[in-house]
Amino acid sequence: DAKTTQPPSMDCAEGRAANLPCNHSTISGNEYVYWYRQIHSQGPQYIIHGLKNNETNEMASLIITEDRKSSTLILPHATLRDTAVYYCIATGNQFYFGTGTSLTVIP
Amino acid sequence: NAGVMQNPRHLVRRRGQEARLRCSPMKGHSHVYWYRQLPEEGLKFMVYLQKENIIDESGMPKERFSAEFPKEGPSILRIQQVVRGDSAAYFCASSIGSAGGLTDTQYFGPGTRLTVL
Numbered sequence: 449d450a451k452t453t454q455p456p457s458m459d460c461a462e463g464r465a466a467n468l469p470c471n472h473s474t475i476s477g478n479e480y481v482y483w484y485r486q487i488h489s490q491g492p493q494y495i496i497h498g499l500k501n502n503e504t505n506e507m508a509s510l511i512i513t514e515d516r517k518s519s520t521l522i523l524p525h526a527t528l529r530d531t532a533v534y535y536c537i538a539t540g541n542q543f544y545f546g547t548g549t550s551l552t553v554i555p
Numbered sequence: 556n557a558g559v560m561q562n563p564r565h566l567v568r569r570r571g572q573e574a575r576l577r578c579s580p581m582k583g584h585s586h587v588y589w590y591r592q593l594p595e596e597g598l599k600f601m602v603y604l605q606k607e608n609i610i611d612e613s614g615m616p617k618e619r620f621s622a623e624f625p626k627e628g629p630s631i632l633r634i635q636q637v638v639r640g641d642s643a644a645y646f647c648a649s650s651i652g653s654a655g656g657l658t659d660t661q662y663f664g665p666g667t668r669l670t671v672l
Contacts, residue, residue, distance in 0.1 A: 480658055491559070491646050491663035492598065535597065539658055542611070543588070545597035 452536045457550045460530075466523040468549050470536030473517040479540040481512060483521045485532040486548070492535065495521065526553045557582065559649050559664035560629075567670045574634040574641070576667045580649030586610075587630040588648040588661055589622055598646060604630060605652070637671045644668050 453471040460466040472481065480499050484492040496503055496510045498519075503510045509522040523530055535548040560579040568574050580587050586605055590598040603611040604624040615622065619637075624630040634641055646666045650659035 478658075482660070484663075489644060489666070489668075491665045492648075494660055494662060497660060542600050542614075543598075543661060544600070545590070547597050 451544060452538055452546055454534070454536055454546065454549045456547065457552070459552050459554055460523075460526045462528060462553050462555050463525055466521075466526040466530065466551060466553070468521040468523075468534050468536075468551065469518065470521070471518045472536070472538040475516050475538045476540060479538050481510065481516075481519050482537040482539055482543070483508070483510065483534065484537065484545075485530075485534045487529075487532040492545075495534075526551075528553050528555065559647055559662055561645075561647050561664035561667050563667060564665060565668045565670070567672060568637050569672050570638055571636050574637050574669055576632040576634075576645050576647075576669070578630040578632070578647030578649075578664060580630070580647075581662055584649035584651050584662075586650045586652045586659060587624050588650070589630075589632050590646045590648065592644045592646060592666075594643075601632075634669075637669075639671045642669055642671045 480497050482497040483495040486492045496505055496508050498510045498512055512519045531553045533548040533550050535545050537543050562577050588603050589601040592598045600614040602615050602622045607626050619635045621633045644666045646663050648661035648663045650661050
């Protein structure tokens with residue numbers, strides 16, 4: 449299973465776009481990229497996932513590079529409620545949660 | 556449509572007692588997954604079950620831990636003879652199973668916080 453690398457923490461100004469990077473250089477062809485977030489100690493919340501193409505839903509956009517070795521989660525207009533730990537997962541046989549990126553949205 | 560339900564939300568046990576954690580998947584979901592999260596760490600996969608079958612238990616400790624997902628009723632994660640190191644948040648997730656296995660989108664419950672005194 450591909451492992452992922454994320455920066456441990458990031459800040460973003462309220463109302464601005466938050467761009468969270470993820471490296472998954474060992475991802476294989478049939479592994480999806482999933483993003484979840486965990487607010488405080490609540491259960492992880494599903495955000496978005498993709499295989500090859502860029503994806504967008506009501507929460508976020510997911511940009512996957514052509515070689516699939518990295519991706520970026522974009523929260524277009526960050527709010528204070530988006531402060532959370534964001535996990536990037538490249539899933540094959542298991543969902544492997546690393547330590548994620550702690551995003552702090554600043555007023 | 557109710558989400559994944561877990562109970563109890565908080566559980567306190569003394570060393571040596573048994574802990575039973577319950578998980579009811581979302582309606583229409585037949586796959587259940589259990590994870591453990593220690594303080595300041597990410598979630599660690601424990602076990603993946605379908606109705607009446609354990610599919611992958613590679614993350615389960617070899618002793619004292621067991622899981623089941625009966626034909627009727629919730630999935631149960633059972634920890635026998637608990638020790639202080641078992642104190643953690645235990646999360647359950649469910650998926651519909653259409654894509655097959657662990658590549659399904661998983662939806663998580665609120666977790667059970669286990670404290671061992």
